Amino acid sequence: MYELNITRPETLADAVEALGHDEAMALGGGQTLIPTLKQRLANPETLVSLTGIAELSGISRDGDMLIIGGTTTHAEVASGATDYPALAALAGGIGDPAVRNRGTIGGSLANDDPAACYPAAVLASGATIVTNTREIAADDFFEGMFTTALHDGEIITAVRFPIPQKANYQKFDQPASRFALVGVFVAQTADGVRVAVTGASEEGVFRWTDAEAALSADFSPTAVDGLNVSADNLIGDLHGTPEYRAHLVKVMTKRAVAASG
Amino acid sequence: MPADGGIGASTKRREDVRFLTGLGNYTDDINIHNQAYVHFLRSDVAHGKLNRVDTRAAEKMPGVIRIFTSKDFEGVGGIPCGWQVTDRFGEPMQEPKHPVLAEGFVRHVGDPIAAVVAETLEQARDAAEAIEMDISELPAVIDMAAALEDGAPKVHEELSSNLCYDWGFVEENSAAVADAIANAAHVTTLELRNQRLVANPMEARVAIGDYNRATDEHTLYTTSQNPHVIRLLMGAFVLGIPEHKLHVISPDVGGGFGTKIFHYAEEAFCTFAAKAVNRPVKWAATRSEAFMSDGQGRDHVTKIELALDKDGHFLALRTDTLANMGAYLSTFAPSVPTWLHGTLMAGNYKTPLIYVNVKAVFTNTVPVDAYRGAGRPEASFQLERVIDKAARELGMDPIELRRKNFITEFPYETPVAVAYDTGDYNATMDKLIEMADFDGFEARREASAKKGKLRGLGVNCYIEACGIAPSNLVGQLGARAGLYESATVRVNATGSITVMTGSHSHGQGHETAFPQVIASMIGIDADQVDIVHGDTAKTPMGMGTYGSRSIAVGGSAMVRAAEKVISKAKKIAAHLMEASEGDIELKDGQFTVAGTDKSVAWGDVTLAAYVPHNYPLEDLEPGLEETAFYDPANFTYPSGAYACEVEVDPDTGKVEICSFHAADDFGNIINPMIVDGQVHGGIGQGIGQALLENCVYDSDGQLLSASFMDYAMPRADDLPFYDVDHSCQTPCTHNPLGVKGCGEAGAIGSPPAVVNAVVDALQRAGHDITHIDMPLSPARVWSAMQG
Numbered sequence A: 001m002y003e004l005n006i007t008r009p010e011t012l013a014d015a016v017e018a019l020g021h022d023e024a025m026a027l028g029g030g031q032t033l034i035p036t037l038k039q040r041l042a043n044p045e046t047l048v049s050l051t052g053i054a055e056l057s058g059i060s061r062d063g064d065m066l067i068i069g070g071t072t073t074h075a076e077v078a079s080g081a082t083d084y085p086a087l088a089a090l091a092g093g094i095g096d097p098a099v100r101n102r103g104t105i106g107g108s109l110a111n112d113d114p115a116a117c118y119p120a121a122v123l124a125s126g127a128t129i130v131t132n133t134r135e136i137a138a139d140d141f142f143e144g145m146f147t148t149a150l151h152d153g154e155i156i157t158a159v160r161f162p163i164p165q166k167a168n169y170q171k172f173d174q175p176a177s178r179f180a181l182v183g184v185f186v187a188q189t190a191d192g193v194r195v196a197v198t199g200a201s202e203e204g205v206f207r208w209t210d211a212e213a214a215l216s217a218d219f220s221p222t223a224v225d226g227l228n229v230s231a232d233n234l235i236g237d238l239h240g241t242p243e244y245r246a247h248l249v250k251v252m253t254k255r256a257v258a259a260s261g
Numbered sequence B: 001m002p003a004d005g006g007i008g009a010s011t012k013r014r015e016d017v018r019f020l021t022g023l024g025n026y027t028d029d030i031n032i033h034n035q036a037y038v039h040f041l042r043s044d045v046a047h048g049k050l051n052r053v054d055t056r057a058a059e060k061m062p063g064v065i066r067i068f069t070s071k072d073f074e075g076v077g078g079i080p081c082g083w084q085v086t087d088r089f090g091e092p093m094q095e096p097k098h099p100v101l102a103e104g105f106v107r108h109v110g111d112p113i114a115a116v117v118a119e120t121l122e123q124a125r126d127a128a129e130a131i132e133m134d135i136s137e138l139p140a141v142i143d144m145a146a147a148l149e150d151g152a153p154k155v156h157e158e159l160s161s162n163l164c165y166d167w168g169f170v171e172e173n174s175a176a177v178a179d180a181i182a183n184a185a186h187v188t189t190l191e192l193r194n195q196r197l198v199a200n201p202m203e204a205r206v207a208i209g210d211y212n213r214a215t216d217e218h219t220l221y222t223t224s225q226n227p228h229v230i231r232l233l234m235g236a237f238v239l240g241i242p243e244h245k246l247h248v249i250s251p252d253v254g255g256g257f258g259t260k261i262f263h264y265a266e267e268a269f270c271t272f273a274a275k276a277v278n279r280p281v282k283w284a285a286t287r288s289e290a291f292m293s294d295g296q297g298r299d300h301v302t303k304i305e306l307a308l309d310k311d312g313h314f315l316a317l318r319t320d321t322l323a324n325m326g327a328y329l330s331t332f333a334p335s336v337p338t339w340l341h342g343t344l345m346a347g348n349y350k351t352p353l354i355y356v357n358v359k360a361v362f363t364n365t366v367p368v369d370a371y372r373g374a375g376r377p378e379a380s381f382q383l384e385r386v387i388d389k390a391a392r393e394l395g396m397d398p399i400e401l402r403r404k405n406f407i408t409e410f411p412y413e414t415p416v417a418v419a420y421d422t423g424d425y426n427a428t429m430d431k432l433i434e435m436a437d438f439d440g441f442e443a444r445r446e447a448s449a450k451k452g453k454l455r456g457l458g459v460n461c462y463i464e465a466c467g468i469a470p471s472n473l474v475g476q477l478g479a480r481a482g483l484y485e486s487a488t489v490r491v492n493a494t495g496s497i498t499v500m501t502g503s504h505s506h507g508q509g510h511e512t513a514f515p516q517v518i519a520s521m522i523g524i525d526a527d528q529v530d531i532v533h534g535d536t537a538k539t540p541m542g543m544g545t546y547g548s549r550s551i552a553v554g555g556s557a558m559v560r561a562a563e564k565v566i567s568k569a570k571k572i573a574a575h576l577m578e579a580s581e582g583d584i585e586l587k588d589g590q591f592t593v594a595g596t597d598k599s600v601a602w603g604d605v606t607l608a609a610y611v612p613h614n615y616p617l618e619d620l621e622p623g624l625e626e627t628a629f630y631d632p633a634n635f636t637y638p639s640g641a642y643a644c645e646v647e648v649d650p651d652t653g654k655v656e657i658c659s660f661h662a663a664d665d666f667g668n669i670i671n672p673m674i675v676d677g678q679v680h681g682g683i684g685q686g687i688g689q690a691l692l693e694n695c696v697y698d699s700d701g702q703l704l705s706a707s708f709m710d711y712a713m714p715r716a717d718d719l720p721f722y723d724v725d726h727s728c729q730t731p732c733t734h735n736p737l738g739v740k741g742c743g744e745a746g747a748i749g750s751p752p753a754v755v756n757a758v759v760d761a762l763q764r765a766g767h768d769i770t771h772i773d774m775p776l777s778p779a780r781v782w783s784a785m786q787g
């Protein structure tokens, strides 16, 4: 790790001010950022820890919406998002207890790892990312591997999830990291079905619109039988070819539909 | 369980109390006043010419004490290889120099180029970034077959090719084997890869050099399985420090699995630099460094042919193997694919003719050497896989085919130069059948099918050779070391005992098991006995722990020393009881005179030895301390039969292990619980190899599986609850304890069981699949199912 300073503001305003300086970086749970720093792959002058800001943490209900504060940990979502069981289950399947007790939803979304779990939930739910300056619809937020619509210094303060009628997340573990080799989140709402896929694409999380149409017409596992996912632009690596991932997208979608409750 | 905590008792491991309460003393726990820190600047290309390494700017960085490059090691020896293999034509292997820091060329990603010694680790890293380097990248050779092609780029310019040796065993059998294969009723052929593995002990390597100007003494603290071997190799061949001025300490070591046997450049560097800068110098590997500098394991590509007669009797066996050495010869690397592999090719079977060819190849990858099992897992995997394939081709039951060919008479001379002293392969197979409920398999398969899963059953046998010996034989085979073991049994005045052993415990439980032996021999409580190991200043010259040798060789040395102690103690007891020595018996810690009610306690005798007031001073020296060196007459040959049941998810290719049964014959057993643990750990690593682990380089020599994000280690939920049994016991006939060793068995016996089971599941489901290379990852199994 290069030498750096760390500040722990207690208000959002102080955090925004601290992040206004060049070479400052937000620190959530540190589960991605700290290993990156240890390997000297990033060199911020100052880390602005967000986890001391009370207003950024916690889970609340607002009508049909479940609102999760930006620094809420995966463990808190796993145990506290009882109104949205599929989301709670997803959070409970991230990493291991140490990761879940430190890692935050804001950190995961800002990082936008192509194999991360939350992006699938956010995109399939049609959630809204709330920052210190604006609100961003899920469809506009993810811009490819490790890139989002966030500006420098912008802080995710909360995520607003409309609670679907039925939903489920199926994650097929990459054997080493146990991130998603392929993860599929299916959400059925009054407006139809959304299917978001993580882990598979070179371009990050994406919606499988053919499946959405088929499942909106008939919400059953067999509805996607006739569909195929193209392997173009899917990830090929040590753990699976693009063709294998394309196949898994379909398998996991069917399983998610079958398990939706 | 014996009440006295002696041989046969499942005594809990006393060392675990300190490990589990954070009181272990690992090398990285050692910090010496005024110590400086090293960071190694390592090559990020697999092959390159070092045109220039300019450290001038870096030397001016804050905290830098000194920066070393190969120039500082002129006149210093290279890292030696401890085993010279002679090829088929009687020529010695090609043996390139392995400099401490890269000299002129870098030959694998991770090859150290420069070393920065600074006040803090971060300052050393800062300065390393300021070193200016000019490296012309050269074409790298990664694939072994490509490395052997004419005109392939050479890993070592000074060698004639990338071929280290072409070994034939037994060369004289070659023509007869070819003949038998050409004329056999049936020949089963299998081509397979035994993939490269990274050992990944939980504790990464650490070295601390310390130099005392007052005494001209060097001390090296290091995470080694064999501190005396390091002292000898580093002192005599690298740095030219005589043993009495070189002290090597390996305190608690957090797992070795072979990769901590070898002498590493970082150890020599820290020892050398400590004197050069006159400060203690510490290096602790990061996990990333471990991936690119720890000796790696396996990496064989093999074609095996088994010739059978029409009834399934094995007639001949031939194997052709390419064995990867990596960029340099690690300490025992040449011995692994040869003497630790070719000699095991008979397995449990009476195959009359065997020929093994091994070509060892240099590539631009991290050096490969022994990893749990070392050569024996490679032998057992190919043999047990080809037998399984043969059984299917002949439509025979795989167990019956094995039984038909079992060796049943002992001692048995194999056609590959070793003689098995004892064994009973039918007994372990019978035991396995009793444990694994094969009769219930069909019902279990149907239950799996109802869940949409494909169930399969895999069975195999294995033989292992532990405690490689005797020294005069291994010397003829090319070992540049002896393979005896030593022990000193020091009886203290009040009767407690300290045993200094040359074996080294890095997780095996010696501190518990060794005292059990002494406790049984003397009849005192095991708590009265302590073990000292891992320190060249405290123990006699020992060869350390690897190859499942500790109890068989180290334990035997301890028994010999204890026998000498007992014999002397009997003389003292005879004097105290005014009896004749021949009438003295020792039982339950009491010396008695046969046929009388006279007795004297162990503690009274030991006290007399050190307070010799009433003592036969004219006949005996005072004191009670004896040393023995034990050089075994032969290897020991544990064996066993394993069974694995799996479920394959046909939609994803994911394999789940449903059950694993192991029936082992380890001869006599000192602590059954420790043996269970050794087998569990070995099977865990074997399942890791079968399903998960894979060390992969791309064609440029970049390590793709360079962290736990991509290198899949087995975790608890990847593994089943094991059912292990070691009640079949044919004691070793040539060591005093009748023990065989159990450290590697699980890792040797389990990979073929898993792969046999998966192939079985797929075949039962109608797939025409005869083999899938390990690891049987979901992606590989799925793609095999696609045809």
Ligand SMILES: Cc1cc2nc3c(=O)[nH]c(=O)nc-3n(C[C@H](O)[C@H](O)[C@H](O)COP(=O)(O)OP(=O)(O)OC[C@H]3O[C@@H](n4cnc5c(N)ncnc54)[C@H](O)[C@@H]3O)c2cc1C
Binding pocket: A025, A026, A027, A028, A029, A030, A031, A032, A033, A034, A050, A070, A071, A093, A094, A095, A096, A099, A102, A103, A104, A105, A106, A107, A108, A110, A111, A113, A115, A116, A117, A118, A154, A155, A156, A157, A177, A178, A179, A180
């Ligand atoms: C062993 C291990 C296993 C894992 N397994 C999984 C898995 O299975 N699935 C999965 O999805 N993830 C997994 N992760 C990743 C984990 O979920 C991380 O916690 C997450 O990616 C980052 O969250 P964090 O709070 O730790 O962020 P940090 O590491 O602190 O920060 C990550 C990035 O986000 C920025 N940032 C942090 N908070 C905010 C905010 N509120 N607003 C704006 N920017 C912010 C930081 O500046 C940084 O760039 C795993 C991680 C580890 C170490």
